[in-house]
Amino acid sequence: MISIDPKSIATKDLHQFLLGIVAPRPIAFVSTVDENGTPNLAPYSFFNAFSSNPPIVVFSSNRRVADNTTKDTLYNIEKTGEAVINAVSYPIVRQMAVASVQYPQGVSEFKKSGLTPIASEIVRPPRVKESPAHMECKLKEIITLGEHGGAGHLIICEVVKIHLNESVVDSNNRINPHKMDLMGRMGRAYYVRASGDAIHTIYQPVLPLSVGYDALPEHVKHSPVLSGNELGILAGMEKWPEESELDALLSDADKQAIHKATEPNRLQKIHLLARKALSSNEVKKAAAILSMFE
């Protein structure tokens, strides 16, 4: 391992290590207005939800590493106590990037990015029409994390209204990640597009309890074949099959294949059969195959 003492490296390098490790980050595309009502729009990826009751989101507008200046968003939200956080989907990410340019105060990032401001219901800052989801927010508190370049602020906001484009929800009113097509921020110039083949579904109940890795047979724990993820799927089962269940879990073809798995390398052969069952989501069958090894 490479060990890094944060106090011994330049802030810009530490910043990049944090951005590369704490990823992918959701993007808050934050709309604010100054005391004269002039709108500002800027993306921030030091952002997340932190509570659902009350609904709290937090983002940071950091002091610039280069010159220790603060940003218009921070000034505006301090003055007015309001913001709209818009989600960033793939179709608007290049226009979002234009809004990240350091235009002087008073220049509208809506005009520069070509995105369309539409009125909010509760707060003064406008929403971004092209964004698939908008959260109208009221400022609760700002916590300052430091005084030098790179220092963040926790801008703690309560969500007072949510707007969702009909096109991103399924008929059961649930958000579909493929339809949302969100972009996440990685380190350097990298983003991730969170849709399509990049989406994985992992259904792991937190209750009832899973058997756990420690309850797996010894030859499974130390499998020369199965990956950590495959062992995780087995460890995540609610119950390891009993001796009496094995017959029902295995088809005639399975039994024949197990019978044919002979020495040399019988262990490997049986573990490969289990892997095949796991790859088609037949977790109980995989466990039954592995139980036939002894």
Next chain:
Amino acid sequence: MISIDPKSIATKDLHQFLLGIVAPRPIAFVSTVDENGTPNLAPYSFFNAFSSNPPIVVFSSNRRVADNTTKDTLYNIEKTGEAVINAVSYPIVRQMAVASVQYPQGVSEFKKSGLTPIASEIVRPPRVKESPAHMECKLKEIITLGEHGGAGHLIICEVVKIHLNESVVDSNNRINPHKMDLMGRMGRAYYVRASGDAIHTIYQPVLPLSVGYDALPEHVKHSPVLSGNELGILAGMEKWPEESELDALLSDADKQAIHKATEPNRLQKIHLLARKALSSNEVKKAAAILSMFE
């Protein structure tokens, strides 16, 4: 748009809307110990970095929506003031899922997930050997965001040591997202794998200033062909080409193609030529092609 008043819907539904909108979220795989040194390991996706100077990360261990109980991680960090935040890469995500099961206090999630504890350098909680990056953390402050089920806490931590697996950095010591292969959390049972084709590179300097959408020719602003992302790429240019530069930016083949783009639909034909240039990253050439329309 669908408009949602957070106060008018059940907490569990509001929770899912927040999880679907604020995504993809980085995962903090948090290792703590209780006052007797018994380790605990649990994943949290209400998590992000918020400052690089000082290096501050924040995560929330929420009160459970179902029964308003709090989690061992919160108890442990309140007692001991220390944690290790481990990154979650694709190869360990199923073992991470097992560690999310609500085992009773005292049961080791290291044993249940089959992940390997290794000693930290500064803090008592162990690191996860199989994780590609570990951040040893000292607690700065806990801010309570509510008293009922679904309420979060801001667990504000300073990173006092970073460990990175050599295998995830390039020869210039920069983190490579494909090698890190991180998992991000989406809503419901969805995760995103942030590597491979899902990674997009967007190089948009914040200085010098970009021309902006408002400076694009009128026919480009209202293009019947170009997408918002394509307009964003053009708006993100430092300079729109001068009349005098066009000749040098266009090859003979380009000039011939523009010459052949005749009515009807001359505008569409020329915009399609520009799109082709954009698709091969020839942004200046695309602008020059569009300049030939008038």
